[in-house]
Amino acid sequence: MxxxxxxxxxxxxxxxxxxxxxxxxxxxxxxxxxxxxxxxxxxxxxxxxxxxxxxxxxxxxxxxxxxxxxxxxxxxxxxxxxxxxxxxxxxxxxxxxxxxxxxxxxxxxxxxxxxxxxxxxxxxxxxxxxxxxxxxxxxxxxxxxxxxxxxxxxxxxxxxxxxxxxxxxxxxxxxxxxxxxxxxxxxxxxxxxxxxxxxxxxxxxxxxLFRGEDEATERAMHDGAERNTSARAGWRMVLVRWVVIIWTMKFLNGFACMPFQNYLSPYLREGLGFNIDFAAQVWGAIGVIGMFAGFAVGWLSDRIGVRASLVMCYTLFFISAVLLVVAPVGFLPMVSGVLFALAFYPIYGLVPAYVSKSVSGAAATVIFGVTNITQGVGGILGNYTAGFLKNLTGSFMWYYVVIAVATVILGTLTLRLPREGSPESAIGKRKETAVPGMAKDVAHAAG
Missing domain, CATH: 1.20.1250.20 (MFS general substrate transporter like domains)
Structure with missing residues (x-):
């Protein structure tokens, strides 16, 4: 025995x-x-x-x-x-x-x-x-x-x-x-x-983690599966509804998040009359919180889901922008900065987490690569729009109104996403053929 x-x-x-x-x-x-x-x-x-x-x-x-x-x-x-x-x-x-x-x-x-x-x-x-x-x-x-x-x-x-x-x-x-x-x-x-x-x-x-002959051989043996995760499949993601939503969200992230950060100090000092010490304290709080917020919210997303975590972040982002519009007095701008930090850093980890839990291989690389492009375009347009509104109205406040509206749109788009790892979010999945590793991922999600 x-x-x-x-x-x-x-x-x-x-x-x-x-x-x-x-x-x-x-x-x-x-x-x-x-x-x-x-x-x-x-x-x-x-x-x-x-x-x-x-x-x-x-x-x-x-x-x-x-x-x-x-x-x-x-x-x-x-x-x-x-x-x-x-x-x-x-x-x-x-x-x-x-x-x-x-x-x-x-x-x-x-x-x-x-x-x-x-x-x-x-x-x-x-x-x-x-x-x-x-x-x-x-x-x-x-x-x-x-x-x-x-x-x-x-x-x-x-x-x-x-x-x-x-x-x-x-x-x-x-x-x-x-x-x-x-x-x-x-x-x-x-x-x-x-x-x-x-x-x-x-x-x-x-x-x-460097591709070699062994991986090439393995990929050749799984030709049918490779078609679903190939770069060609990735470039066709424009036909997939949730991918287009993700690209749109990243554009709006760049449009709202980057100008919020770039114009916060000028708005606090020139628009609201706070001194440099207070502005520095707000930035210090954002930096310290940012060192832990990404991991903390990422940990939470592994338990309650990426979509729920994104909605939470956009809610915090919305409150942060609204405070700078309706009540930018006393200690409230510091509260706004704290809420911004709790939302800003996690957002940039949650979106790739959603992609990683929904698709693998080259298709994931292409999808996420395009999100960086749309985010960059959104950041450029957002910074330009913020400067334009400042010249037009004499205040940065109106762009924070725009940011608040953008966060509402982002929250709505998040609710339109399928659950990460679900069959609805699988890329190129057919009845007989699944993305390598996707079956295991979906099983994890279902469990």
Missing amino acids: KQSERPTTVVSEKTSDGRRSKVIAGFVVTVLLTSFVAATYGFGFYLFAQIVTDMRKDLGFGYTVVGTITAAGQLGFLLFALLGTWLSTRIGGGQVVVGSVALCGLCLVLLPMTNSIVLIGILLTVLGGTAASVYVPLVELVGRVIDYRHRGKVLGLVSSGTSYGVFVNSLLVPTFVQQGNWRGLWYSVGAGTLMVTAVAAFTFVRLG
């Missing part, structure tokens, strides 16, 4: 070891992906915005140049979102992610080596682009490594990576700037980014 039990014991031990290895791999990949977003989003333009005054004094350029560089960075974001989507479906998401982080680190190191503002502008434009191309393949990678029931919290944490990058900036900037060494600051964050890139490349190779 004991001898017959031995094979079962060995199998159990192997199963336990396999699960432990998967958990460790998931943790390592989560940390790396979060650090990628921290580097590409948190450094680059966010660092440039913090030390632009010191760079201007040293290099002698004006705010017209700053505005031109900012616009070029947004253009770089859109171009790299397209390029990252195209490359991910051909050479693999792992290669695109690591390549983007490596390019980011290289630009960060090269930037302080020149006094030419033209070259600095080009490097910052590329940095803005790497923020897009590193984000596009995240859905694919998370779908390959992270269990269905944990994807919301993981993508929520990754979406908060920007806050961690900005936090690192806030620790480094005073030390370097006080010594008049803004160039050393760029070198430091660049060297750190390149070190993370090296660790990531080694880890991705060990975990098999």
